[in-house]
Amino acid sequence: MLSFDDNSFLTDTNRGTPMGDLLRRYWIPVLLSEELPEPGCPPVRAQVLGERLVAVRDVSGRLALLQEGCPHRRVSLFFARNEGPDAPDGAPGLRCVYHGWKYDLSGNCIDMPNEPKTSRFKDHIQITAYPAQERGGVIWVYMGPAESQPALPELEWAMVPDAQRFVSKRLQFTNFAQAMEGGIDSSHVSFLHSDAGLWNPDRAQRDTGSLSTGLLQDTAPRFFIEPTDYGFLIGARRQSGPSNYYWRITQWLMPWYTFIPRDADGPIGAHAWVPIDNESCFAFSVSYHPDRPLTSQETNSFRHGGSIHAVVDEETFVPLQRASNNYRIDRVLQSTVSWSGIPGIAMEDVAMQESMGTVVDRTDEHLGSSDAAIVAARRRLIGEARALAGGADSPSGLDPASQRVRSGSAVLPADAESWVDATAEIRAADSRYYANS
Ligand SMILES: [Fe+2]
Numbered sequence: 001m002l003s004f005d006d007n008s009f010l011t012d013t014n015r016g017t018p019m020g021d022l023l024r025r026y027w028i029p030v031l032l033s034e035e036l037p038e039p040g041c042p043p044v045r046a047q048v049l050g051e052r053l054v055a056v057r058d059v060s061g062r063l064a065l066l067q068e069g070c071p072h073r074r075v076s077l078f079f080a081r082n083e084g085p086d087a088p089d090g091a092p093g094l095r096c097v098y099h100g101w102k103y104d105l106s107g108n109c110i111d112m113p114n115e116p117k118t119s120r121f122k123d124h125i126q127i128t129a130y131p132a133q134e135r136g137g138v139i140w141v142y143m144g145p146a147e148s149q150p151a152l153p154e155l156e157w158a159m160v161p162d163a164q165r166f167v168s169k170r171l172q173f174t175n176f177a178q179a180m181e182g183g184i185d186s187s188h189v190s191f192l193h194s195d196a197g198l199w200n201p202d203r204a205q206r207d208t209g210s211l212s213t214g215l216l217q218d219t220a221p222r223f224f225i226e227p228t229d230y231g232f233l234i235g236a237r238r239q240s241g242p243s244n245y246y247w248r249i250t251q252w253l254m255p256w257y258t259f260i261p262r263d264a265d266g267p268i269g270a271h272a273w274v275p276i277d278n279e280s281c282f283a284f285s286v287s288y289h290p291d292r293p294l295t296s297q298e299t300n301s302f303r304h305g306g307s308i309h310a311v312v313d314e315e316t317f318v319p320l321q322r323a324s325n326n327y328r329i330d331r332v333l334q335s336t337v338s339w340s341g342i343p344g345i346a347m348e349d350v351a352m353q354e355s356m357g358t359v360v361d362r363t364d365e366h367l368g369s370s371d372a373a374i375v376a377a378r379r380r381l382i383g384e385a386r387a388l389a390g391g392a393d394s395p396s397g398l399d400p401a402s403q404r405v406r407s408g409s410a411v412l413p414a415d416a417e418s419w420v421d422a423t424a425e426i427r428a429a430d431s432r433y434y435a436n437s
Pocket of ligand 1: 192
């Protein structure tokens with residue numbers, strides 16, 4: 001549990017708060033690339049860390065996020081014209097449709113046609129403009145101090161060729177930390193995402209020795225946490241037969257990245273949990289294969305809500321399964337084949353996390369040993385935010401080289417000396433994706 005004050009500290013990411021200041025030191029995934037499909041395309045709204053912004057790709061292809069409200073009379077620049085060479089002044093920029101004030105992507109007001117030509121008023125008008133870049137099918141924004149801007153993240157999913165990756169985005173009505181804790185918690189996988197045969201002893205017998213059913217044979221994993229530069233490594237150890245352990249290894253990367261290990265040769269799963277405001281967040285869900293393009297079967301399945309993806313409303317990114325329809329829980333399914341009765345892994349997670357309330361009351365929870373990684377992530381975020389507020393140089397996890405990690409699973413002999421050493425190879429991202437850096 002957390003004290004009331006620590007819970008507020010962890011979950012308040014608005015500008016000027018210690019957690020808000022910490023998160024603004026990182027590049028933030030904000031849009032899918034396809035939301036700004038080409039130079040000069042219409043701007044789109046994007047709220048991040050409580051700040052209302054519009055994302056723009058100007059005619060030259062440059063990206064930026066600008067404050068949404070035009071400083072003149074505060075109307076939304078979502079309605080603005082994204083102008084290019086055929087504009088009256090021939091300059092790239094965003095022109096407010098209300099009175100024609102125009103801004104470049106550095107936030108300068110470059111035209112004010114409803115004031116006298118001799119007026120210098122426009123020279124005093126500046127709007128908030130954040131740099132943005134594209135990598136890995138995602139547009140990233142940096143909202144921190146200019147002098148502290150780090151290099152773009154080098155997570156493996158962002159570095160593989162586009163054909164090897166599928167990214168989706170969904171809106172979740174919870175604080176980002178709550179969503180992220182769901183991504184860290186690997187003990188729920190044996191329950192929430194399993195089938196209704198979980199407790200069937202015949203089935204457990206039949207499956208003995210199978211890797212993928214390591215999750216079902218031992219539902220009370222022991223968690224080991226190894227702090228690292230980027231965050232920490234989590235080893236979830238389950239009994240696998242008399243003399244082996246089944247290890248699921250995931251990383252938690254500052255400040256919100258989580259991963260899902262793969263059992264066989266399928267795609268790897270990854271998430272970023274990004275605050276929209278204190279009561280909602282975007283879940284960016286990624287399936288990628290480090291060695292080959294995704295098959296059309298895989299991509300089709302992801303598009304239709306397979307694996308960790310969800311079917312969402314195209315405008316709002318709110319999943320079609322939602323609280324108001326009880327996530328389409330099917331009680332017949334629940335009593336026959338599905339443990340939860342809720343269709344889809346992603347929506348099982350969302351149902352659990354949203355049911356806690358938008359900001360869960362962490363003063364009134366009862367964490368057990370299987371929640372060790374959740375506790376560690378809270379401590380790390382709170383500790384780093386305090387340190388930064390106290391004058392520390394720079395938070396951890398900003399060095400792209402430290403982000404070249406991969407989740408995985410392995411069966412190791414029970415007497416293996418170190419799970420960390422024994423899994424070093426399967427935890428490394430493929431070096432060929434970093435050849436030029
Ligand atoms: Fe889950």
